[in-house]
Amino acid sequence: MTMTIKTEKKKSDRPQVQVQKTPVYQTKELNLWYGEKHALKNIDLDINENEVTAIIGPSGCGKSTYIKTLNRMVELVPSVKTSGEILYRDRNIFSSDYQVEELRTRVGMVFQKPNPFPKSIYDNIAYGPRIHGIKNKKILDEIVEKSLRGAAIWDEVKDRLNENAYSVSGGQQQRVCIARALAIEPDVILMDEPTSALDPISTLKVEELVQELKADYSIIIVTHNMQQAARISDRTAFFLNGEVIEFDETDAIFSNPSDKRTEDYISGRFG
Numbered sequence: 001m002t003m004t005i006k007t008e009k010k011k012s013d014r015p016q017v018q019v020q021k022t023p024v025y026q027t028k029e030l031n032l033w034y035g036e037k038h039a040l041k042n043i044d045l046d047i048n049e050n051e052v053t054a055i056i057g058p059s060g061c062g063k064s065t066y067i068k069t070l071n072r073m074v075e076l077v078p079s080v081k082t083s084g085e086i087l088y089r090d091r092n093i094f095s096s097d098y099q100v101e102e103l104r105t106r107v108g109m110v111f112q113k114p115n116p117f118p119k120s121i122y123d124n125i126a127y128g129p130r131i132h133g134i135k136n137k138k139i140l141d142e143i144v145e146k147s148l149r150g151a152a153i154w155d156e157v158k159d160r161l162n163e164n165a166y167s168v169s170g171g172q173q174q175r176v177c178i179a180r181a182l183a184i185e186p187d188v189i190l191m192d193e194p195t196s197a198l199d200p201i202s203t204l205k206v207e208e209l210v211q212e213l214k215a216d217y218s219i220i221i222v223t224h225n226m227q228q229a230a231r232i233s234d235r236t237a238f239f240l241n242g243e244v245i246e247f248d249e250t251d252a253i254f255s256n257p258s259d260k261r262t263e264d265y266i267s268g269r270f271g
């Protein structure tokens, strides 16, 4: 549900209309340890639906750990401990009765390096729907086409659906992986540096795609590329040493950061 409220802004006497967004994730006092290593410290972040949220910060500050916590993938590391809460659509994903499988069907993930399965393009996309019990060829054909169109790659691969996904370029493979994520009709897409292995033209295509996808999905993207965060995100969180130093609208973070450490990082003084 999206609610419209009227607020008074300091710079003008005229009332400004602001849209209050619905959070898809609410992170409350999240702490995470890998053994003794305290990797996330008291994280409080709300992620809004139908927005692109960028996570920036220097190497080792906890960006990947944070987004892998959102789909509980981080639990695959045996020594991990957490405290605090992450609410996904108002339910705590850490509570003992929460079904992690449900989360995995609602939250898709795209990784740094394109990682298609060593199967045909068609079978990559049909994989998730088949696991969910869809066997009808006509329905699978429709899902494959819709997902590849959604990932802006249909025209490039429609005559190559039976070829191995590794036979297309790296940039195309990444969009096939995005299509694979779309095929399960997720609510949220997590992206961990999805363009860092891509050339500039493929990067631009993925950036344009992210902009289009936010109409239907909520997107959280980890990026080392600050221009990318500035170009494509609505909100940006700056992480440093496992803490969120600043979280705000992207324009504010890049034009008028309130913390000196954010300013130093975005102006390239460290990291």
Ligand SMILES: Nc1ncnc2c1ncn2[C@@H]1O[C@H](COP(=O)(O)OP(=O)(O)OP(=O)(O)O)[C@@H](O)[C@H]1O
Pocket (backbone or CB within 6 Å): 034, 037, 039, 057, 058, 059, 060, 061, 062, 063, 064, 065, 066, 077
């Ligand atoms: N499996 C693990 N076991 C122990 N420590 C880990 C593990 N994974 C990450 N860490 C540590 O946790 C901290 C946060 O790592 P994380 O990968 O989340 O950082 P990051 O901001 O994504 O870094 P990068 O930008 O280099 O990918 C780092 O100090 C890292 O060394």
